[in-house]
Amino acid sequence: MKSNKSLMRKAHFLGTKIRNLRKRNRLTMEDLSARCIKIDPESAPSVSYLSMIERGKRVPSEEVLSLIASIFQKDIKWFLDDVPEEDAITPNKGSKGGINGMALEPNFLFSNDILQIAIPEMLSQTGTSGRQFAHLLIRAHQEHNQNHFPDLERAAEEVGLKRLPLSLEDIIAITKNMGLKIKWFHKTPQSALDGVGIDTQSVVTSFFEPPNQININQLMKNQPHRLKYDLAVHIGHCVLHDKNGLRNVLVAGRNEISPLQDPTVQSQSSNVDPHDILHAWRDFECSFFAGALLCPKVPFRQLLDRNGYEIGSGQIAGVSESVAMRRMTAVSPYPHWHYFDAYAPGKLKAVYRGNGIPLPWGNMRLVQDPCQHWAVFRMINAPLEGTSSQISILNVGDEPRIYSCESIKVQDFAGNNHVLCAGIDLNPAINAQGNDALSLANDLKQACVKNGGSSSIPKAIKSDLMSIAKILNINWVERGIDNEARLICSRGAVCPRTPSCYEPCTV
Structure with a gap:
């Protein structure tokens, strides 16, 4: 290598390779910096400089790269683009969920500015709405964390006191104690339907009306498991988001059909509106909260253990098959x-x-x-x-x-x-x-x-x-x-x- 400028043109995957090597060898950045100091104190990178190298914000000098290469017993050319070695540049999810993905390198192509330009174009060409993309982001976050959200579990446990099962009367009592009122409706108001994006095969089951009213479809009187879940979601909306006035509309059925699935459905905006992200995140949080309230982690895990994870365990817990099966994925060891x-x-x-x-x-x-x-x-x-x-x-x-x-x-x-x-x-x-x-x-x-x-x-x-x-x-x-x-x-x-x-x- 003749110059750092020459190195820069061949170093698009360098940061990812160093990061993955370090993690595979179970070294922290502090460990790697200390190892470098031990060999050459003058050229050794600091922890903050190593962090910038791994994130693609800096290209190391030839001396620093030689130092890191010697620690990992690699030829210095191995770190450059000419030797991609997919295993070395593909992020390792370790114990996390989801599917291993491509490395987001070179870093300059995956900057926030470039992604903000490219993502709307991608959504427009594929017919994906901003709302759908937002839910995809939330699902990826959920899978990455393998349904482990202890803060939401704790929030639900503080409200439900880890009781299992919670009866409909228990849930109604919680809503009243929180100062919430329940009102039944026969026909869904147009104001609740606007902007929800549902189809003819869907039904609005309930919606929250500020400052403290939960409106429930009267047909839900014959669906106690679904009614409990809807109330639990609205309780989560109030506990987690402080009744901040956002409409929280719950829909049953095959809603949000893409134009690619049904040409009669009008295309939704491909712009990623901040509110799409916010609504998707709050939908997820409230849904997870509802499951944790109705099936608290430790009692529900014990129930599943006693019943060999049968789907019918949901009936004992007083919840639908859907809630029971989704909670299995969260509470199982x-x-x-x-x-x-x-x-x-x-x-x-x-x-x-x-x-x-x-x-x-x-x-x-x-x-x-x-x-x-x-x-x-x-x-x-x-x-x-x-x-x-x-x-x-x-x-x-x-x-x-x-x-x-x-x-x-x-x-x-x-x-x-x-x-x-x-x-x-x-x-x-x-x-x-x-x-x-x-x-x-x-x-x-x-x-x-x-x-x-x-x-x-x-x-x-x-x-x-x-x-x-x-x-x-x-x-x-x-x-x-x-x-x-x-x-x-x-x-x-x-x-x-x-x-x-x-x-x-x-x-």
């Missing part, structure tokens, strides 16, 4: 969960992927080649009652993973059928018992391939999976093991079945 709320055709209304499972369908647009072998979608098209358990094998990247899930078909308040699905990634549990999850998953995958896409689980694999099911104490994992395992894919273009379910996708 096992963190690798996913949850889908699916409507036909091709609509995921709610999504949570703390285990990084790829999306089979979208919640913003229809896909051309959806895999129909996912349990959640098989149940949509089947006249089944009760629940359905399934063991699935899915390639994530180039690695096969084993998933187990439980699905149930329900009807929403607006009368629409939809399917709820809660599932877990079994690979981490298999590895935790000292077994090779990838080898086991590949063996199960090959058994399914030989049988056209599904297969009874071989005896040896079944024994290993049964042990995992008992350790996790989840009954539906055991039931799924007794059924055939199924190959699934994220898109038909990568269908692992022979023959393939779809022709190669050209879209």
Whole structure:
């Protein structure tokens, strides 16, 4: 290297590589700075300078880079763009949820100014509204934290005192103690509908009217579980946001359809309005608060443990299947969960992927080649009652993973059928018992391939999976093991079945 200017032109991934190397070696920035000082006190970077290097705000001198390279036993050229090495530049999520993503480098292309220009253009070209994008940001935040929000849990526990179950009378008493009034309505006022973006398959169940009135659809009198949830959401709105006057409109049904899903729906603005972000965040906070109020973490976890994580545990807690299944993902000591709320055709209304499972369908647009072998979608098209358990094998990247899930078909308040699905990634549990999850998953995958896409689980694999099911104490994992395992894919273009379910996708 002849100059720092020459280095700058080759250092777009340098900061990410240093950060990932440091974290893989379990070094803090203080540790790395100290190691550098030990070798060369004069050239050693400070902690603040290291931070700027890792964030792409500074390009180190040749001396500093040589120092860091010697600590990690790397050739100095390894840190430059010519040797990208994807493992070195892809952020490692560690114990966090969500899917590993691309490194946001070079830094100057991912600056706030550039993103503020590019994002509205991207949304406009894809037909994504600002409101949808806001909810996507919130979901990514939720998945990154694997549904761990202790401040919201504590706020709910202070109100509900960790009682389980809370009766409708208990919830009404809490609303009255907070100075809130309940008023029933027959027809939704137009003022509550304006700007909500709902379709004809949706119904407004309740809305908050400042300063202290909760308006509730009279049809909710026959839906005590839903009524409790709505009241809990409005209580959360008041506790967390101090009745600040924002309209808090709750809607049941398949609402917020994208223009790409239904051409009769007028396109919403692609501008990312600050209020879209604020409303999405408050929607999430109030919803999470409501679940924590109705199913406090420790008592609900104990209830699930006693009942083997059966969906019917929600009835004991006095909540709907949806609330029970979403709370499973938050209170379980096992963190690798996913949850889908699916409507036909091709609509995921709610999504949570703390285990990084790829999306089979979208919640913003229809896909051309959806895999129909996912349990959640098989149940949509089947006249089944009760629940359905399934063991699935899915390639994530180039690695096969084993998933187990439980699905149930329900009807929403607006009368629409939809399917709820809660599932877990079994690979981490298999590895935790000292077994090779990838080898086991590949063996199960090959058994399914030989049988056209599904297969009874071989005896040896079944024994290993049964042990995992008992350790996790989840009954539906055991039931799924007794059924055939199924190959699934994220898109038909990568269908692992022979023959393939779809022709190669050209879209």
